[in-house]
Amino acid sequence: MLIFEWVVGVLLGAVLLAALARRVGAPYPAFLALGGVALAFVPGVPNLKLDPELALALFLAPVLLDAGYDTSLRDLKTNWRPIAGLAFGAVAVTTIAVALVAKALVPGMPFAACIVLGAIVAPPDAVAALSVLRHVSLPHRLTTILRGESLLNDAGSLLVYRLGVVAAITGTFNPSEIAPTFLIGVVGSLVAGPVLAFAYVGVMRRFQDTASVIVLQFVAAFGIWIAAEGLELSGVLTVVTFAITVARYSPGITAPRTRILSYAVWDTAVFVLNVLAFVLIGIQISPILERLNQAEQVSASLLAGMVFLTVVLTRIAWVLPASCIDRLEFTGPRKGRREPAASAEEECAPPGLGLRAAVAVSWSGMRGIVTIATALALPQGGPDGGFPDRDLIVFTAFCTVIGTLVVQGLTLGPLLARLGLEDDDPVGQEVGRARAEAYAAALESLDSKASEGPEVVATEALREEFRAALEEARTHDEGRAPETLPSDAVRRRAIAAARDTVLRLRKEGRIGDDAYYVLEEEFDWAELNATPRAET
Incomplete structure (x- = not known):
């Protein structure tokens, strides 16, 4: 004891x-x-x-x-x-x-x-x-x-x-x-x-x-x-x-x-x-x-x-x-690039x-x-x-x-x-570019899936939310994240498309692991918000 x-x-x-x-x-x-x-x-x-x-x-x-x-x-x-x-x-x-x-x-x-x-x-x-x-x-x-x-x-x-x-x-x-x-x-x-x-x-x-x-x-x-x-x-x-x-x-x-x-x-x-x-x-x-x-x-x-x-x-x-x-x-x-003395x-x-x-x-x-x-x-x-x-x-x-x-x-x-060292924030810039591509992929997934009945209104609302998020990401060099991302079943589909895009960018070497983990966590929280507690 x-x-x-x-x-x-x-x-x-x-x-x-x-x-x-x-x-x-x-x-x-x-x-x-x-x-x-x-x-x-x-x-x-x-x-x-x-x-x-x-x-x-x-x-x-x-x-x-x-x-x-x-x-x-x-x-x-x-x-x-x-x-x-x-x-x-x-x-x-x-x-x-x-x-x-x-x-x-x-x-x-x-x-x-x-x-x-x-x-x-x-x-x-x-x-x-x-x-x-x-x-x-x-x-x-x-x-x-x-x-x-x-x-x-x-x-x-x-x-x-x-x-x-x-x-x-x-x-x-x-x-x-x-x-x-x-x-x-x-x-x-x-x-x-x-x-x-x-x-x-x-x-x-x-x-x-x-x-x-x-x-x-x-x-x-x-x-x-x-x-x-x-x-x-x-x-x-x-x-x-x-x-x-x-x-x-x-x-x-x-x-x-x-x-x-x-x-x-x-x-x-x-x-x-x-x-x-x-x-x-x-x-x-x-x-x-x-x-x-x-x-x-x-x-x-x-x-x-x-x-x-x-x-x-x-x-x-x-x-x-x-x-x-x-x-x-x-x-x-670096090879193929001119740099100042x-x-x-x-x-x-x-x-x-x-x-x-x-x-x-x-x-x-x-x-x-x-x-x-x-x-x-x-x-x-x-x-x-x-x-x-x-x-x-x-x-x-x-x-x-x-x-x-x-x-x-x-x-x-x-x-x-x-x-007095300062960071030029390459991770933030990669996050911004990847976030913009991810939101574009999310919008494309909504456009490619024809919704019927009650989903029509919800899908159009989602498009507006993702358009706003995409515009904000393109406006700021650091790819500022919106305060909220869309949620519910249809939104999870869009988030999945965004997640697949970010994963592809990492595999292609266009973003590093640090930027990938930032966005992965962002989409994890968005998906949790879109998922009922019983399903998680």
Whole structure:
């Protein structure tokens, strides 16, 4: 009962901290991290421990599936160079830099364990950065790059992490033996994810009950991770490719009410997982400090501080110079299109973003739930059965998360405001164009269906409503949405035509996933308004 009471209290405290974070425009993980620190020193806190093998599946599978589902494949392809540079280049450099710093400060730590520490703290967390970016109008491309980075850097860092853990425990590392297994695992994951996605879509067509559908979504997230790990594939790559494939091929199999409710459930689940992760690692800090003498505490604090500085400075040192090297297509003209000459500021800048955006990207490297989950997943036990210097690594990882969330997280908002970056709103423009085509398709569906009897008057009224909505969409560049869309049985037919048009535009690549999801939600609510409660 005591543990249950603590969980209830922790969730209540987390809600209050998140509300405070929203009020000050800061990322809520920063406040959760501070709450975890405070909780670590509260007397009487239950000493909860999580099975290391469960940590990655519990915390990462749902978060990665949620992020992968929202990822625009078109935007990933368009921005693949800066995303790859951050997700793989920056992660690799950070891992090596942290490992060298750790080895220099703690000579007795095995180098494999130093590599593991580097892999743990290398990947930034998009949840923290994007929670700040929501409060600031930024170029869409900057947000896309940060999202793509956070999705792919987890895969790279976790692969290095697993190899390092095996090497640290066994004391041996033979690249010639590991490389084939490594490559097979990567290729197998890239194949298994889409295959499982198509099977999942086929199964889900048979379920319409909202509760069952949402439960099966979580079963899929955890089940695919467990299956991938059991087959020695990459759980990260398998879940991410599964989610991206499902997002592309699942429209139409889920009812609007179910889709809207599932979004709310997943947002809540990601929030609760962040809360639990910060609490679980926070309450381990006090026992760790108790096991260290005063000299060891000083040494641990020095290591944590230096690792924090290393991850921050390495990202800055990677992003700013890399944006200048051959301009990485960042400011080069696109094929078949003339562009104005780059300004002095844009000489060192990601494509279309400018130097100020490169500064913003370099400061958006907060660590979060991935770092915490991988630290918690380190094997526990004594000198023979545990991971070398586990306490020191967990303490350093937690301090790095705290440092980046507090120092960068609380200053990112003011920095972005001072940089004065503005969004040209490409998503809004795509939404506007797609909305106009969708309303035109809705009108055409009404004209092609001859109505009889009472439907004649209703259909003519619908035409007037859609004509007004279409005129408003064409008048405004951003495609302003009308306050209401038509409803009832005939209207649902028109909404279905509009929905099919938007789906076609996404398949043709004329609009991105972000614009598609905006319109999908708009039509979901319109269809719900047009559908009696008993039918949904």
